[in-house]
Amino acid sequence: MISLNYRDSRPIYEQIKDGLKKLMVSGALAADEKLPSVRVLATQLSINPNTIQRAYNELESEGYIYSIPGKGSFAAGDVGADESRKRELKEKVRELIAELRYLGVSEEELLALLKGEETT
The missing domain is CATH 1.10.10.10 (Winged helix-like DNA-binding domain superfamily/Winged helix DNA-binding domain)
Incomplete structure (x- = not known):
């Protein structure tokens, strides 16, 4: 568990x-x-x-x-009722996306991640 x-x-x-x-x-x-x-x-x-x-x-x-x-x-x-938690998580996602872009991850790879698809 x-x-x-x-x-x-x-x-x-x-x-x-x-x-x-x-x-x-x-x-x-x-x-x-x-x-x-x-x-x-x-x-x-x-x-x-x-x-x-x-x-x-x-x-x-x-x-x-x-x-x-x-x-x-x-x-x-x-x-879904906790809006403050949603805002907090969205901010974390924004920070991760910024770091991934800095590291050279393409927009296509980011979209694949959002869709739950495997990327290499």
Whole structure:
């Protein structure tokens, strides 16, 4: 499900958050699907439950998951409602495109990337 890299410079909670986002975006975690409890995931990954809780809190504040008291946390079905997150991601894409252009990536290669096509 989620793998941690202890040599990664990013904090563990960010790796967990990013791993869960990837699962949701790829469809591996469907809308309204229940996420593992904080304790279960902490046990599976052999880390402190507070680390999982921090990742879950941030995912909830970004609109990727929602919590129901006494029931657990669930993957959100409509993440599109968070306009500030969209703006933030669009800005990151602009920065990446600028860097790729600087490195000589052609417009055709960039378009292929946007379409999800393999480029060399």
